[in-house]
Amino acid sequence: MKMFPSARSLAIHALLIAAALLVLIPVVWVVAAGFRTQISLLSGAFWFTPVLKNFNEVLFSKTSDFIVNYRNSIVVGTLSTLICLIAATLAAWSLNRMAWPRWFVHVFLGWALVFHMFPPLALASAWFTIMRTVSLDNTLTAVVLAHTVLNLPMALWLMGVFVRDVPVELEEAARLDGATTPVLLWRIVMPIIAPGLAATAILTFVFSWNDFGVALTLTMKQTATVPVAIAKFAQEYEILYTQMAAAAALSILPALVLLIIGQRYIVAGLTQGAVK
Amino acid sequence: MKPTASAAAQIPAVMAKRSAPAGQPTAADFQRGLDERLWRWLTLSPALLLLLALSVLPLVNLFATSFFTVSWSGGHSSFTAAGLNNYRALAGDTLFRAGILNTILFALFAVGGQMLCGFVLALLCTGVTRGRLLYRTIFILPILVPGIVVGAIWKLLLNFDFGLVNQAIALVGIDPLNWLGSANTALASVIFVDIWHWTPFCFLLFLAGLQSLPQDVYEAAKIDGASGWQELTYVTLPMMLPTIMVTFAFRLVLAFKVFDEVYLLTGGGPGTSTQVMSFTLYQRFFREDQTGYGSAMSVAIIFMTCILLSAAFAARGRMGGAK
Numbered sequence: 001m002k003m004f005p006s007a008r009s010l011a012i013h014a015l016l017i018a019a020a021l022l023v024l025i026p027v028v029w030v031v032a033a034g035f036r037t038q039i040s041l042l043s044g045a046f047w048f049t050p051v052l053k054n055f056n057e058v059l060f061s062k063t064s065d066f067i068v069n070y071r072n073s074i075v076v077g078t079l080s081t082l083i084c085l086i087a088a089t090l091a092a093w094s095l096n097r098m099a100w101p102r103w104f105v106h107v108f109l110g111w112a113l114v115f116h117m118f119p120p121l122a123l124a125s126a127w128f129t130i131m132r133t134v135s136l137d138n139t140l141t142a143v144v145l146a147h148t149v150l151n152l153p154m155a156l157w158l159m160g161v162f163v164r165d166v167p168v169e170l171e172e173a174a175r176l177d178g179a180t181t182p183v184l185l186w187r188i189v190m191p192i193i194a195p196g197l198a199a200t201a202i203l204t205f206v207f208s209w210n211d212f213g214v215a216l217t218l219t220m221k222q223t224a225t226v227p228v229a230i231a232k233f234a235q236e237y238e239i240l241y242t243q244m245a246a247a248a249a250l251s252i253l254p255a256l257v258l259l260i261i262g263q264r265y266i267v268a269g270l271t272q273g274a275v276k
Numbered sequence: 277m278k279p280t281a282s283a284a285a286q287i288p289a290v291m292a293k294r295s296a297p298a299g300q301p302t303a304a305d306f307q308r309g310l311d312e313r314l315w316r317w318l319t320l321s322p323a324l325l326l327l328l329a330l331s332v333l334p335l336v337n338l339f340a341t342s343f344f345t346v347s348w349s350g351g352h353s354s355f356t357a358a359g360l361n362n363y364r365a366l367a368g369d370t371l372f373r374a375g376i377l378n379t380i381l382f383a384l385f386a387v388g389g390q391m392l393c394g395f396v397l398a399l400l401c402t403g404v405t406r407g408r409l410l411y412r413t414i415f416i417l418p419i420l421v422p423g424i425v426v427g428a429i430w431k432l433l434l435n436f437d438f439g440l441v442n443q444a445i446a447l448v449g450i451d452p453l454n455w456l457g458s459a460n461t462a463l464a465s466v467i468f469v470d471i472w473h474w475t476p477f478c479f480l481l482f483l484a485g486l487q488s489l490p491q492d493v494y495e496a497a498k499i500d501g502a503s504g505w506q507e508l509t510y511v512t513l514p515m516m517l518p519t520i521m522v523t524f525a526f527r528l529v530l531a532f533k534v535f536d537e538v539y540l541l542t543g544g545g546p547g548t549s550t551q552v553m554s555f556t557l558y559q560r561f562f563r564e565d566q567t568g569y570g571s572a573m574s575v576a577i578i579f580m581t582c583i584l585l586s587a588a589f590a591a592r593g594r595m596g597g598a599k
Binding site for chain 1: 311312315316318319320322323324326327330331332333334335337338341397400401403404407411412413414415416417418419420421422423424425427428429430431432433435437438440443472476477480481484529532533535536539540553554557558561562567570571573574575577578581582585
């Protein structure tokens with residue numbers, strides 16, 4: 001039994017640690033910049049005394065809407081994830097387990113795939129016009145709908161993979177026992193695909209939280225989401241670097257929480273669609 | 277048909293059906309067909325409606341609008357027929373042309389770089405047992421960070437005056453570079469930032485792929501005396517080809533949509549050096565309010581994206597088939 005790692009293994013660890021630092025240092029440096037004064041940052045000094053001024057300004061200043069933006073992002077992320085999951089799961093089950101003609105399944109999934117290739121900005125222009133026509137412009141509903149449909153192809157794809165894992169025999173047995181479709185879905189299919197639902201939910205929420213282009217074009221001051229607010233810091237006449245850093249630090253909190261509690265699901269979601 | 281015990285049990289449900297919502301039809305045999313058809317449509321309709329209302333309708337709307345010149349005054353729009361003028365104008369739009377060219381350059385170099393880095397990292401990671409999970413946790417982080425935050429991070433790090441990158445290269449005696457402000461380095465900087473952002477995604481897929489490869493092939497290669505390099509080129513790469521192709525497809529589609537990082541890092545400049553399709557469209561449609569022309573551009577971009585990506589996938593399919 002080897003007590004000490006070989007030279008080869010040490011070299012590999014050295015390279016991996018270097019890569020890990022390359023990932024971590026930029027994030028840590030920017031979070032740290034959130035605790036600096038603008039002068040300390042601009043002077044380029046390495047050491048600094050941390051201050052909470054930027055976080056105070058970002059969260060509580062009268063000119064900042066960051067708390068509203070944060071709430072908007074949470075509302076949009078939660079609602080669009082919920083609708084997207086329900087629609088995608090039902091559709092994935094329907095397309096895989098109901099007697100649809102094959103051409104219909106192909107056309108439906110094919111369109112979802114083609115739609116997924118469209119740059120969201122190209123659609124945003126049309127959404128903008130349509131939302132204005134139905135007086136939904138500058139509302140959170142518009143962003144919820146846009147995010148729902150943007151993430152629908154991915155959710156359809158993932159839930160398709162998970163739904164196909166449900167044994168057909170189990171569904172048939174439930175049918176024979178007289179289970180109606182809602183009972184079958186709720187009592188038999190749901191528990192089996194629950195881990196898949198969790199994975200898809202986390203990814204859908206993260207993608208909604210991270211979206212910038214669509215939120216930028218469909219929102220105004222009061223409906224803006226977090227990424228839109230962060231971009232605003234960079235557009236002031238004088239860029240508020242440290243406040244931008246503080247806002248950026250606050251915006252990655254949900255991602256960090258999800259990474260810690262749901263890493264298993266994130267990995268499953270990201271790799272499942274590709275491997276199967 | 278003989279009424280079975282289970283069908284008999286359903287009779288109250290049948291009778292209740294008229295007053296109850298359509299949520300509980302029976303599973304009795306004669307009802308099965310109706311039940312199937314009803315639920316087939318009910319389960320599909322949310323997704324179907326969403327796609328019809330928010331993907332098909334917008335596309336039709338864009339296509340229709342692209343034949344008009346739209347002028348805005350006081351919140352009201354007036355349409356004037358423009359025939360194919362909007363499409364003709366596209367050809368002479370230097371921003372549009374720069375956008376297409378830069379998007380293709382960006383997509384090729386960024387995706388190529390990510391896949392290479394991701395593959396090397398994944399290979400390294402399978403070489404160690406201790407700490408693999410910790411490495412994976414760290415490497416996943418950038419995937420979850422919003423694109424706009426990635427832009428903000430690198431806007432600070434690449435800053436000419438106080439950025440960490442210029443401070444670091446000063447240590448080895450290199451003069452500070454204006455990474456984002458010079459036309460020579462701006463696109464390369466944006467590509468670098470995208471590689472930083474998405475290498476972890478490639479890494480994750482490659483790691484999953486590598487871990488699912490059968491081990492006996494490697495044992496056979498070892499017995500045959502294959503060197504590490506031979507093992508990589510004759511065993512690992514061919515077996516990983518499907519995963520590599522899928523990763524390439526995923527990333528290429530996303531790379532064509534690039535917007536966030538460019539918006540924050542360079543705003544398309546300096547000049548047109550980092551102008552990408554989505555950003556050109558944003559400028560024309562939303563900043564300049566050219567609704568008709570912007571719609572034509574959207575249609576053109578959607579059309580071109582689909583053609584380019586389909587061509588890439590067709591080539592991929594042929595390559596995959598030849599192996």
